[in-house]
Amino acid sequence: MNAFAELAERLADGPEREATIRRLRDYLATTPDPERGFALALLAGAVRPPALAPARLRDLLTARVDPVLLGLSEDYVGDLAETVALLWPGPSTAEAATGGPPGPAEIVAGLAECGAGDLPELLAGWLDRADPVTRRVLLRLAGGRTRRRALVPARLVRAALARFGGVSETRIEELWHGLSPPYAGLFAWLEGEAGPPRSNFAAPYRPVMEPLPLEAAPSAALDPALFAAEWQWDGLGVQLVVHGGDARLYDRAGDDISAAFPDLLAAADGAGTLDGELTIRTDGVIGPRDALRRRLGRKTVTARTVAELPATIRAYDLLFDGDEDLRPLPFRDRRARLEDWLARHGGADGRLTLSPLLAFADRGALDRLRQAPPAGTRGLVCKRLDSTYEPGHSPAWLCWRRARRRIDAVLMYARRGQGALSTVHADLTVGVWRDGALVPIGAVPVAPDAADLDAIDGFVRENVIARFGPVREVVHEGDRGLVLELAFDGVERAARRRAGLQLRGASVVGIRPGRRPDEAARLAALEDLLTS
């Protein structure tokens, strides 16, 4: 048994927070340095391997396995990475592996030095030495459709560290992003052998406070004497930190995205830590999310991209003013400090602006506001005026979004879902009518709680009319086909789509029984909802 791989696999199962923390703590207590530190880095997604394209992954297996058996297996399993892990002609146990399966230190070192071109060979060498559980974990780290950044939610890793060392989670969270694997100084501190480690960053990330949906506190007294209200911006939540001669931009999870937004690092000329929403804005208008995606995830960015797609931040909270920690202050006071800080340090070029507070008389007025939010917003956030800044999702902040819209659409294509849904057709492409023909409006996942999952899967299996790789085309005519009800947050332009638009936050709610496909929605109805 490979302890690291076994841990990663168990944690991936674990919906149970307490069990996850206990398993992690036990692993940290029984594993020596530097293995445990590198294991932690892999679990928490602190190591970013280059992505391995599914085609390269399939090539690796095609060179080693009978193509008929590969085809039958992939069809049965429904997930390429899983198929590779199971089918790879490697040892069946960790004990049988020559030299033992690769451990965390070897994996981190290998991934750090490897370019995208070398990854297939590196991975193949590891898979040859790995048992099936280790193979699965390696593939989750480096390739396949299920590739994810973190194997375990980073907050659970931090909770386990806190429990392991008997310190507060907030303390760990503040330190975490300024440390690097294998975290020797962190463990020395947690085991009482040294003082707290020093952060690498002069401008550290602070764990953010986030709203809960209003449904979590439906009876909240949304009274102007108790609450302030502002728009919930439809962008990317960020934290801008300027401190000690350094400036950094973090996303909400604490990942450093400074490299992609050099224009924002220079936006403020004073020291402080502020939360806001990043949007791409040209001529005062918030651009489509497509523009935001084009700037995200880049290691470097050209001056031309910066000029074409200028980034701006709508600031809504101030956590630090210089060295002064404002988080113990109530929102009302932090807000005043934020306005003052922006007036002094916000610059004049409009890249850093205030998210305005909205005047309202009562809950009914708020309800009307959130039902008709302006372009670039998704609804409202209501914040208790007396709320101190507490990291995590807090009931003192409530988001009240525009009600989700619903339409009926026709199932056109289906492929299997991911993870727990990889045995059923849960990734569905649906269409609506334009000029008597169905136009696909995109792939929509089935809501995890949809009761009709198995019925939809059954329909797909019995009504396939064509196959394109993993995708199944199902019957979709005016009188024969399956009508699905979709829920979605909004509609946005997408020039490269056949329909010219795409849905935001769409999911399949369930089957519309007794509906004929030709009773489904028209594209014109969606065009009427375009917001940008």
Next chain:
Amino acid sequence: MPAEPLLTVTRAGLYVPDGDFHIDPTRIVPRAVITHGHADHARAGHGAVLATAETLAIMEARMGPRFAASRQALRYGERAALGGVSLRLLSAGHVLGSAQAVIEKGGVRAIVTGDFKRRADPAAAPFELVEADHLVTEATFGLPVFRHPPAEGEVAKLLQSLRLFPARPHLVGAYSLGKAQRLILLLRAAGYDLPIYCHDAVLKIVDVYRRFGYDFGSLRSLAGATPEAFAGAVAIGPPERLAPALDGRTAPPVTVFASGWLGLRARARRSNVMLPLVISDHADWDELTRTIDEVAPARLWVMHGAEAALVHHARLRGIEAGPLPPAIDAAVP
């Protein structure tokens, strides 16, 4: 191969015309050979039943004394003349009393494996191998993605979990015939000697095993146990009946399930258990292909599961292979 095959298929299942008997028929027939006691192979109501003494005892425990009009017990390796054929039962290694049916006539031999596995099982006799002209194999795990890990390593995970969560009961879902007894003996072999709590469906079958000389150490009935007894204890039973048996009486349990299907990640996750154990009483891909290679038949029929990959494997080796042919009496509805 003779022109007249030893085996054919009727709507009731595999049939031996020269002996006038079915093997594991799915409908009531006058004469049946039963390979083992699982419900999808052993049914009540047949005329004459021939099986190992262990399988007959399991059938009686599950279906009552009148499960068949008459019965005949055969030891492993013992020959019986049935009509024009000779029949032997050889151990299949699946569960207590599980057998392969070996049918011979005029120098031609056919084997029906029933359910089988090749690896060691402290609760079943080891698989016996003979060569044959015609092999009928099961294919529950007939895809190369199924390669079961050693059961001892999986049980070690259960023991580790007991150390990690000492205050929580461990509810181990397992079939009450075979898997449960195997798990108990694997735990005993790994040095776990505390009382194990069993659902009554398991205890009923344990009694049969005990009559054939198996020792399970201290077992207790789940039904009579107090909540205090469950802190850190192991309880074994059919998965759907375990949770209600403990409902509300204990600390939150650690749910465990032992099945060969859990080797697939998606299956393990959809099973919603905290600790999936990949332990199977069926041959995995390596065991299935090794068995085909070693039995070296001229003709192979594949049943119970995923046939295509095994048929492909056998054809590459020059074996005339296919799924079970259609029933000869199927035209008449």
